[in-house]
Amino acid sequence: MTAMEELADLIDxxxxxxxxxxxxxxxxxxxxxxHVSLPLHxxxxxxxxxxxxxxxxxxxxxxxxxxxxxxxxIVSVDVPIVSQILDASTKDPFLCLRLDLDPGAIGALMxxxxxxxxxxxxxxxxxxxxxxxDKLIDAAVRLLRLLGTPGDIPILAxxxxxxxxxRLLRGQQSSRMSQIAFAESxxxxxxxxxxxxxxxxxxxxxxxxxxAEARMSTxxxxxxxxTVTGMSPLQYQKQLRLQExxxxxxxxxxxxxxxxxTVGYDSPxxxxxxxxxxxxxxxxxxxxxxxxxxxxTSVA
Numbered sequence: 001m002t003a004m005e006e007l008a009d010l011i012d013x014x015x016x017x018x019x020x021x022x023x024x025x026x027x028x029x030x031x032x033x034x035h036v037s038l039p040l041h042x043x044x045x046x047x048x049x050x051x052x053x054x055x056x057x058x059x060x061x062x063x064x065x066x067x068x069x070x071x072x073x074i075v076s077v078d079v080p081i082v083s084q085i086l087d088a089s090t091k092d093p094f095l096c097l098r099l100d101l102d103p104g105a106i107g108a109l110m111x112x113x114x115x116x117x118x119x120x121x122x123x124x125x126x127x128x129x130x131x132x133x134d135k136l137i138d139a140a141v142r143l144l145r146l147l148g149t150p151g152d153i154p155i156l157a158x159x160x161x162x163x164x165x166x167r168l169l170r171g172q173q174s175s176r177m178s179q180i181a182f183a184e185s186x187x188x189x190x191x192x193x194x195x196x197x198x199x200x201x202x203x204x205x206x207x208x209x210x211x212a213e214a215r216m217s218t219x220x221x222x223x224x225x226x227t228v229t230g231m232s233p234l235q236y237q238k239q240l241r242l243q244e245x246x247x248x249x250x251x252x253x254x255x256x257x258x259x260x261x262t263v264g265y266d267s268p269x270x271x272x273x274x275x276x277x278x279x280x281x282x283x284x285x286x287x288x289x290x291x292x293x294x295x296x297t298s299v300a
């Protein structure tokens with residue numbers, strides 16, 4: 001059995017059924033899907049996703065990322081995306097290991113590195129795909145083997161996670177990983193703006209207020225925010241509003257006008273128009289389609 005085959009077997013064994021599954025290892029989740037999916041709107045948070053089987057794509061703004069067996073997807077900030085599983089079956093399900101990224105743990109590994117270089121570099125897109133390579137696959141396998149010996153997890157899991165982070169820092173995504181760790185990197189300045197929008201997404205805001213929160217000029221904010229997320233701050237706010245409204249209608253069975261008002265829309269007609277533009281159908285028809293297809297959870 002190759003290391004990749006063992007990684008797939010471990011994910012399959014400990015996930016058990018389709019969906020996203022938390023594990024006994026902190027920040028580690030297993031994802032399984034036995035069917036291709038329709039496009040799913042969600043928000044990805046900072047994480048690295050290792051694909052052991054199958055193929056998936058994610059779109060952030062106007063950029064499309066496809067990742068399959070042997071690839072890893074790295075996400076550096078919270079970003080609205082449209083994801084879709086492209087290759088999965090009951091015989092060969094899509095299998096993925098997700099590790100949520102801890103900036104403190106990344107920074108601890110960089111005490112011997114050039115922090116100033118990372119802080120000065122301009123930010124790049126929040127998503128990127130790279131091949132795992134043998135050493136990274138081996139480290140992921142050792143991490144998941146610990147699920148078979150739960151008593152070892154408190155001591156050995158941090159060591160296995162540390163090795164994975166080290167391999168990422170030494171790989172193609174070293175610059176992106178570095179920027180995640182440093183508070184004054186351009187990426188983290190954009191991340192402050194993202195955090196502010198997520199907190200106050202229901203309220204109107206000025207770009208000047210957002211730029212002050214990010215500690216950037218308005219022109220720099222526009223440039224770097226677009227680079228990282230693939231959209232403008234106002235487009236980002238709109239996607240958060242519409243995704244939350246969709247969730248409210250789907251899970252709490254409230255009417256579309258109330259959902260739109262809850263997320264900050266004063267005009268029901270504007271809400272319906274923008275909802276249809278993003279999701280491809282007006283709220284009533286879209287929610288009926290979601291319920292009929294039983295799509296309600298995200299697989300990273």
